[in-house]
Amino acid sequence: MAPRSIWNGTVTFGMVNVPVKLYSATESKTVHFHEVHRKDGARIEHRKICPKEEKEIPADEIVKGYETSPDKYVILEKDEIKAAAGDRGKVIHLEEFVEREAIDPVFYEKTYYVGSRDDEDLYRLLFEALKKTGRAGVGRFTFHDREYLVTLRALDDLLALDTLRFHDEVVEAKELDTPSAQRKTSPKEKKMASQLVEMMHKTFDAKDYEDTYRESVLDLIKRKANGEEIDLVGEEEPEHGDDLSAALEASLGGKG
Amino acid sequence: MARSLWTGSLSFGLVNVPIQLVSGARDLDYHFHQVHEKDKRRIEQRRFCSKEDAEVEWEEIASSYDLDGKQVILTDEELGSVEPRKTRTIEIEAFVDLAEVDPIYFDHPYFLIPAGDSDGTLRAYRLLADVMESEERIALGRFVMRSKEYLAALRVLVGVLAIKTMRFDDEVRDPKDVPTGGAKPKKKALDNAVAIIEELSADWKPGGYEDCYRARLKGVIDKKRKRRKIEAPEPEKEPSPVPDLMAALEETLAQVKKGKSPEKVRAAAAAADDT
Numbered sequence: 001m002a003p004r005s006i007w008n009g010t011v012t013f014g015m016v017n018v019p020v021k022l023y024s025a026t027e028s029k030t031v032h033f034h035e036v037h038r039k040d041g042a043r044i045e046h047r048k049i050c051p052k053e054e055k056e057i058p059a060d061e062i063v064k065g066y067e068t069s070p071d072k073y074v075i076l077e078k079d080e081i082k083a084a085a086g087d088r089g090k091v092i093h094l095e096e097f098v099e100r101e102a103i104d105p106v107f108y109e110k111t112y113y114v115g116s117r118d119d120e121d122l123y124r125l126l127f128e129a130l131k132k133t134g135r136a137g138v139g140r141f142t143f144h145d146r147e148y149l150v151t152l153r154a155l156d157d158l159l160a161l162d163t164l165r166f167h168d169e170v171v172e173a174k175e176l177d178t179p180s181a182q183r184k185t186s187p188k189e190k191k192m193a194s195q196l197v198e199m200m201h202k203t204f205d206a207k208d209y210e211d212t213y214r215e216s217v218l219d220l221i222k223r224k225a226n227g228e229e230i231d232l233v234g235e236e237e238p239e240h241g242d243d244l245s246a247a248l249e250a251s252l253g254g255k256g
Numbered sequence: 257m258a259r260s261l262w263t264g265s266l267s268f269g270l271v272n273v274p275i276q277l278v279s280g281a282r283d284l285d286y287h288f289h290q291v292h293e294k295d296k297r298r299i300e301q302r303r304f305c306s307k308e309d310a311e312v313e314w315e316e317i318a319s320s321y322d323l324d325g326k327q328v329i330l331t332d333e334e335l336g337s338v339e340p341r342k343t344r345t346i347e348i349e350a351f352v353d354l355a356e357v358d359p360i361y362f363d364h365p366y367f368l369i370p371a372g373d374s375d376g377t378l379r380a381y382r383l384l385a386d387v388m389e390s391e392e393r394i395a396l397g398r399f400v401m402r403s404k405e406y407l408a409a410l411r412v413l414v415g416v417l418a419i420k421t422m423r424f425d426d427e428v429r430d431p432k433d434v435p436t437g438g439a440k441p442k443k444k445a446l447d448n449a450v451a452i453i454e455e456l457s458a459d460w461k462p463g464g465y466e467d468c469y470r471a472r473l474k475g476v477i478d479k480k481r482k483r484r485k486i487e488a489p490e491p492e493k494e495p496s497p498v499p500d501l502m503a504a505l506e507e508t509l510a511q512v513k514k515g516k517s518p519e520k521v522r523a524a525a526a527a528a529d530d531t
Contacts, residue, residue, distance in 0.1 A: 014508030033319035042307035050292040065291035083488035084473040090494040098460040111360040116437035123437025129449035147469035167462040173414035181378035193387040204356035206425035213405030216338040251269025
């Protein structure tokens with residue numbers, strides 16, 4: 001089945017315009033449940049109630065309000081909120097090109113696949129040029145009336161668009177207060193820890209990591225469906241041994 | 257001080273470090289509430305049983321799953337029973353090179369800070385941070401938070417352990433059906449495109465990009481408070497593909513070499529089109 005695009009527009013590269021469409025690159029596989037009433041298994045409905053009138057309110061009487069002080073709202077119409085989206089609904093202008101690997105992972109939010117809207121060679125040209133330089137084009141992207149900071153880059157054999165967090169949305173490590181230990185770690189401890197890191201080093205392959213929790217939730221559903229009694233076990237906390245050197249030695253010995 | 261979202265321990269071989277998870281991102285967006293237009297009261301979402309047509313307390317709610325047409329109902333206690341026994345532990349499973357992990361896997365950033373200030377805790381924390389920093393490796397582990405398992409990449413940022421939750425492999429789609437255009441570019445076109453990118457190269461300076469959307473939305477809210485009229489800007493026309501690619505590349509390259517920004521290059525091209 002061909003994937004469905006979620007956005008059509010144009011990427012500009014100087015005077016060159018590349019027509020593109022975007023596709024979701026990720027999908028959550030979390031097991032989702034419906035809320036039901038324990039007693040009778042009937043579906044729960046979320047109703048919108050006005051606390052003054054104590055009755056359900058139809059959607060057309062509900063507006064968006066920004067709270068300026070407790071229980072005081074500035075009401076904004078849909079069109080007014082839309083006005084904040086800016087004027088670039090259908091274009092992504094690449095303004096500059098940065099080294100892809102210089103962008104710290106903290107900034108990355110979500111990735112989309114970028115497809116070509118025609119069979120012209122522009123898409124390939126941009127792809128090959130980004131791949132060759134290892135750079136990502138920085139621009140802005142408007143989606144559902146909201147503007148995002150994005151990078152366009154080469155990913156395997158296609159273009160990908162990443163939405164990025166803004167600098168003030170990222171917490172910096174120096175804002176956190178982490179006390180230092182009174183007794184420094186010894187060179188021997190450091191050496192053992194380095195050995196452990198080396199022993200546990202491997203090449204990254206995403207396939208090695210499965211969502212085991214999701215599997216056990218699905219298994220639980222099946223057991224319950226078969227009428228099995230569910231054992232409600234408690235959780236265990238690991239012990240925090242205080243002898244760092246002994247723990248390191250035991251780790252190395254156990255794996256070596 | 258940062259709010260702790262989760263407490264547990266980080267295990268590295270047989271070394272356990274008590275840690276707290278705090279968010280690495282802050283939400284600066286303007287949020288709206290649903291309001292009843294008539295009386296300006298905030299709408300409340302309440303749960304009703306569709307059969308009894310009566311409000312239901314939170315404690316009386318269970319989770320239902322549709323298993324091939326059969327309804328299976330689970331209580332919170334039953335769901336809690338499958339959380340792995342070591343649910344309060346982030347166990348380091350492997351160390352990998354950061355460059356091997358594509359950003360497509362990355363989700364939310366967090367920091368891990370020591371829980372408590374016993375010397376044992378702080379020494380173990382510092383040891384792991386120092387070693388990871390000098391080895392330039394990231395650690396992979398997983399943990400369960402709010403009934404969901406997360407794969408996490410652990411790194412060191414300025415001496416602090418930082419993690420990024422990750423998507424699982426089957427949560428990343430296969431891009432094979434995404435159309436990727438026509439033929440490979442000709443050498444001359446590629447050389448020009450590469451030269452344009454080189455000319456427009458800049459260092460990644462995140463502080464140089466401001467959230468204009470947030471600023472505009474604040475402007476809209478302020479105007480509305482003062483009962484001023486709000487007008488949407490005219491949307492920019494979507495440009496059409498240029499007829500002569502080589503000419504457009506050469507002209508772009510010539511302009512950016514003169515130090516013109518892409519914005520100025522586009523403006524010049526648009527002005528030329530109008531005449």
